[in-house]
Amino acid sequence: MGSILIRNIRILYQTDDGTRTLVRGKEMQSVPFIENAWLLLDKGLIQAYGPMSTCPERADEMIDATDRLVLPAFCDSHTHLVFAKSREEEFVMRIKGRSYEEIAASGGGILNSARRLQETDASALLDSALQRLEEIRSFGTGAVEIKSGYGLSLESELKILRVVKELKEQSNLLIRATFLGAHAIPIAYKQNREAYIRLVTDEMIPAVAAEGLADYCDVFCEQGFFTPEETDRILEAGWKYQLKPRIHANQLAVSGGVQAGVRNHAVSVDHLENITEAEINCLLDSNTLPTALPSCSFFLNLPYAPGRAMIDAGLPLVLASDYNPGSTPSGNIPFLLSLACIKMRLTPEEAINAVTVNGAAAMEWSDRIGSIAPGKEARVIITRPMERIDYLPYAFGGRHIERTILPS
Numbered sequence: 438m439g440s441i442l443i444r445n446i447r448i449l450y451q452t453d454d455g456t457r458t459l460v461r462g463k464e465m466q467s468v469p470f471i472e473n474a475w476l477l478l479d480k481g482l483i484q485a486y487g488p489m490s491t492c493p494e495r496a497d498e499m500i501d502a503t504d505r506l507v508l509p510a511f512c513d514s515h516t517h518l519v520f521a522k523s524r525e526e527e528f529v530m531r532i533k534g535r536s537y538e539e540i541a542a543s544g545g546g547i548l549n550s551a552r553r554l555q556e557t558d559a560s561a562l563l564d565s566a567l568q569r570l571e572e573i574r575s576f577g578t579g580a581v582e583i584k585s586g587y588g589l590s591l592e593s594e595l596k597i598l599r600v601v602k603e604l605k606e607q608s609n610l611l612i613r614a615t616f617l618g619a620h621a622i623p624i625a626y627k628q629n630r631e632a633y634i635r636l637v638t639d640e641m642i643p644a645v646a647a648e649g650l651a652d653y654c655d656v657f658c659e660q661g662f663f664t665p666e667e668t669d670r671i672l673e674a675g676w677k678y679q680l681k682p683r684i685h686a687n688q689l690a691v692s693g694g695v696q697a698g699v700r701n702h703a704v705s706v707d708h709l710e711n712i713t714e715a716e717i718n719c720l721l722d723s724n725t726l727p728t729a730l731p732s733c734s735f736f737l738n739l740p741y742a743p744g745r746a747m748i749d750a751g752l753p754l755v756l757a758s759d760y761n762p763g764s765t766p767s768g769n770i771p772f773l774l775s776l777a778c779i780k781m782r783l784t785p786e787e788a789i790n791a792v793t794v795n796g797a798a799a800m801e802w803s804d805r806i807g808s809i810a811p812g813k814e815a816r817v818i819i820t821r822p823m824e825r826i827d828y829l830p831y832a833f834g835g836r837h838i839e840r841t842i843l844p845s
């Protein structure tokens with residue numbers, strides 16, 4: 438990428454000198470900005486920014502952003518976007534009255550996706566995932582975490598993670614890979630869960646690590662899936678291979694998953710629809726980041742994580758999409774911002790912080806993404822004409838992103 442100079446920016450948001458790496462509690466109420474600004478990108482990096490009175494004169498590409506806002510591209514720290522097929526038939530079953538847990542118990546849900554994934558070859562998985570990455574780029578996402586977990590066998594888990602490795606090479610999005618072999622107990626192991634857990638800890642984790650396929654190890658620590666004790670064993674096995682933990686917890690019930698995440702030094706604990714004061718206090722005493730997934734609550738018609746209470750308690754809330762075929766068939770971050778504001782009572786500034794600065798922290802890439810700071814990667818969004826960021830969550834469902842610039 439040659440140099441790009443964006444001029445006449447109505448408001449440049451999330452300006453930073455490189456020190457804004459995580460915001461918590463009341464700090465989340467504000468997003469630093471400059472009005473009538475310019476931003477210079479070169480060599481794939483943010484070079485400089487300032488008010489128009491100091492604007493440089495030339496660059497390889499000049500963009501006029503009159504009436505438009507510029508923000509750091511969104512950081513989506515939780516997705517499952519490599520999958521074989523969408524599951525709209527289960528969507529219709531739910532409309533007709535069956536619960537997500539009932540559908541899962543009868544071979545639908547995650548097991549349905551696992552069966553279809555086994556039947557799909559890697560090139561088809563790669564093509565559909567590349568399309569999804571282009572789709573989320575158009576919604577403003579510049580960095581994304583992708584989990585395995587629809588394999589549930591050694592061969593299929595490796596297949597997904599090899600696809601993610603290929604995505605890292607072919608896509609301009611910045612990608613983190615997470616091994617989620619402990620997503621569900623496959624039907625073949627229903628009577629012998631111990632054997633599946635040993636497959637995960639003794640065979641899958643070493644094989645994933647040997648090929649350098651994952652940055653993290655995740656567990657679905659949830660009623661009907663994996664217990665906190667099983668979660669401990671799997672995360673400890675991951676640590677032995679330098680796979681840091683990040684976990685799914687407290688989606689369907691208070692599962693003990695938050696405490697399991699904190700005691701295993703998880704980077705983040707995600708979902709948190711069911712959380713009590715004990716979990717909030719546990720998180721306050723830790724470096725583990727709480728991540729809410731409001732699009733999942735919307736789609737399943739379930740309660741939302743109490744994001745307002747978590748921020749009021751002083752926590753650094755993260756928001757992510759959970760893009761997956763079963764519970765969140767969307768990676769649309771602007772719509773997620775609307776849900777966060779309307780359903781969780783976050784302010785627009787809090788919601789933007791949760792998907793930029795804090796999203797970057799949840800991917801352990803605060804040095805590369807999440808704010809407009811010299812030296813960070815040139816991953817920025819130019820909006821359509823609008824007055825301020827409040828418009829993004831307010832005009833829900835609209836097409837707000839004119840262009841997402843990413844390093845080529």
Ligand SMILES: [Zn+2]
Nearest residue numbers: 515517685759
């Ligand atoms: Zn998930």
